[in-house]
Amino acid sequence: MQQPILQVSGLTMDFGGIRALNNLDLDVNEGEIVALIGPNGAGKTTFFNCVTGIYAPTKGEVDLYHKEKNRVVSLLGMKPNQVTEQGLARTFQNIRLFSQMTVLENVMIGRHCRTKAFILGALLRDKKTMQEEDEIIQTSHEILTKIGLQRYENEIAENLPYGAQRRLEIARALATEPVLLLLDEPAAGMNPQETIELVNLIQEIASEGQSILLIEHDMKLVMSLSDRIFVMDYGKKIAQGTPEEIRNNPAVIKAYLGEEVDA
Amino acid sequence: MDYFIELLFSGLSRGAIYALIALGYTMVYGIIGLINFAHGEIYMIGAFTSFIIATILTILGFPGLAIILLAGLAAVIWSASYGYTIEKVAYKPLRHAPRLSALISAIGMSMFLQNYVLLAQTSDFLPFPQLVPDFDFMEPIAHIVGSSDMVILVTTTVVMICLTILIKYTKIGKAMRATSQDRTMAMLVGINVNRIISITFIIGSSLAAIGGMLVASHIGQINFYIGFIAGIKAFTAAVLGGIGSIPGAVLGSVVLGLTESFATGYVSSDYEDVFAFSLLVLILIFKPSGLLGKADTQKV
Amino acid sequence: MFTFEELKRSFLVSIWFVFLTFPIMVIRVDSIEKTVQWRWMNMVYVAIGSFILSFVFRYMMQRKEMKSEDNGDGDKKDKTGRSFIHRWLADPKYRNAILGSLLAAAIIFPHVFSTYQTSIMTTALMYVVLGLGLNIVVGLAGLLDLGYVAFYAVGAYTYALLYHFFGVGFWVALPIGGLLAALFGILLGIPVLRLRGDYLAIVTLGFGEIIRLVMENWGAFSQGPSGVSNIPRPSFFGIDMSLDTALVYTYYLMILLVIFTIFFVNRLQDSRLGRAWIALREDEIACQAMGIDKMKTKLVAFSLGAFWAGIVGVIFAAKTTFISPRSFTFIESAIILSIVVLGGMGSIIGVIFGALILILLPEYLRALSEYRMLAFGAILVCMMVFRPQGIIGSIRRTYTYQNRKKADGEVS
């Protein structure tokens, strides 16, 4: 069997009396698009926060497998920046861009953890630093071109249309060269046209071998994109399987009151 | 033993004054999440107003009790007006701005008010008339507990009770609590949030004014700078108790008052302010949620 | 424009302020002599002043709202936001001419103007450097440090006491003062930089006061409130200098330091580290999620800011030859903060202008110097309410990469 790149087991998170995550298991294989769905308040975002080190889970295991380095790292107890360095990058449900920076600069920040220059380099502007700086600009520019935002490059991020802001979050996350990309409701608030473009974009990224774990409420999008789906409700996993299996799963239909799944 | 009780009471009355000021910090923080830096200045203005009115009434030959009541009333009216105006001018336009903007504005307001009083009045220390007479019935214990300590404690207790009733049982109090929990929600259920914020400033400022008058009469002198130190200390008390929590502010104030009183009484009075500041730094570092406050995890 | 409605509103505002300021502005009592002084003229001033200011206030608010609506549309905004100074400096032809003539003016300044003027200018330059140092902390990294003066004091006392106890000279003390201040910055920063923005502000304020109070009370170490005197001026290869020459020498020293600081801050803010600071200011959580080590990045900003304060502290001690705790009150921190806020947080040119305006203006308008702190307070409020970006906002992000982008475009 193939080694999953992300293996989460027994993840539990308590907020005071609320158990937002209850003994959750989840895994993502290399090159897969996996969706995590569930009604509002199910704990999906909390799952992302625990995995990426923003919240410290009450208990559980989170392991990331590096294929190239052929080793498994436990992400538990790491700070968010260390998690990102290990190869997990995410977007946020409520857009969190660096709103006063330009679009290009936002993506350049994503390159931070893959570059090194520090005070001395900044002062001396030696050859190595300048090469690195050029690399940052070049890579960021390429990513923006791929995402289709190059015409906004020098705009201030907060002046972008809403859909473009969501795409910029994806671009920024991609710049960190993630092993696994986590997307939290990437289509939220988008119009149908923008959603279609987004689906194409995600497919394109995935076709280059990028593994993706995404949270989404738009069932059409989830069904058409994902290889596998995990469904959770009240912090618990209630089902997992292929889109076909999930579509016909009675527990899932019950959780959603049988409405959206038909769509 | 007498010395201990003396320190205990002076600590309690100190704590009572801090509480009157700390409540303003905590209430404003609870409602709009701003450290109202200018709050100490409101207290100072309360002290100045009561000083001016009391002196005029003394010259006109009013009886003692009338002087206390009228001067206190004037202090409350004007301090409340200042609080109300400051909110409208310096904070309301910044309600949707980054948190630091409002804080910088508050710091500016504090500097402005300090220097406004300095220029309009004087930079000297002014002798404040002793408004509270030495009561005869206090005579037997006067060497341990002064009459003005007693007045401070009684007044503060009465004020606290009134405030608790106001917040717990009146419609305004409920609206205030609702606004502090979720401003948008409060607005949606028809609470006039702007009015509630104004009322919060008015109540907080009135309490500070009472504190200003009591402490000025107790210590016997005032100056434009008293608000800065008292403000920081009261803020320390509010944080110690857990900022945003009203019982916390009172508890924190009493703890701070007693700490200061015993530390200066038994250790050294040179470092009085250093104790308070160090306490502040230590609490914020080790327990920023305070004694009674809720730990805040930021939702992502 | 001046409709009846508007007039009525301003009239009501004016009445309100007359009432509000009545006890403090009009009455002055003497509780010992038992006299009361009524200053009715003040009431008239307040009435007229608030009447006019209420128009200005409303006008400015309207303008601000109109501007923010413009930005909402997003499309045509961009380069127009730049002030003329930025446009000049962006053009290398103008830039060299401007910088060259500024440098020439700076060099001949002490030969044209009196010693007194040079001394004032030196002070102003010290505030330029302090402002630029605090700008790293507040403007770039978004950490509100209200105890900045503490690091300034550390620098000043380092030199004063090292000389007093060990006879250490200026040039040795200069780096030590800077490094010691940076060390204090790190030691204070490790516990407090975890705190939320407003708590950080208060803790640093408390720290600043603690340092001052310790210096005031620990007589054996710091000579208490009376301070340390007879600190030697900066030396120059052991040459004895007259007072005037020493002043001019200090002035040139400051010019060099200013140039070095500008160079330093400019290069830093255009680097990977500088971008990380700004990102941190914009959104801490997103910043961490992008792989930036929050503590390390903040700590570097905090200690670099402290380092600069320490350096200027040493020079301050050497220039005035006397220091006491009274030079390091909270007011000093507030002045430096005003400089940064007025100039424009994150903007180097803005901070330079801010420092020159706020330090030189009160010196030359002696009549107004009484109102200096009043004005500083008002400036902080007004800038935040009407123009949070400062007189010369920072714009680096819109043009730094434009040229690069074009270059890239040609390659690809």
Ligand SMILES: Nc1ncnc2c1ncn2[C@@H]1O[C@H](COP(=O)(O)OP(=O)(O)OP(=O)(O)O)[C@@H](O)[C@H]1O
């Ligand atoms: N920081 C926090 N403190 C307390 N409770 C929290 C916190 N974060 C999340 N919760 C609670 O955990 C539960 C799950 O929230 P979460 O945001 O993970 O849901 P979600 O599945 O992402 O929902 P949605 O589809 O609306 O985004 C909710 O009850 C929420 O109130």
Ligand SMILES: [Mg+2]
């Ligand atoms: Mg969510």
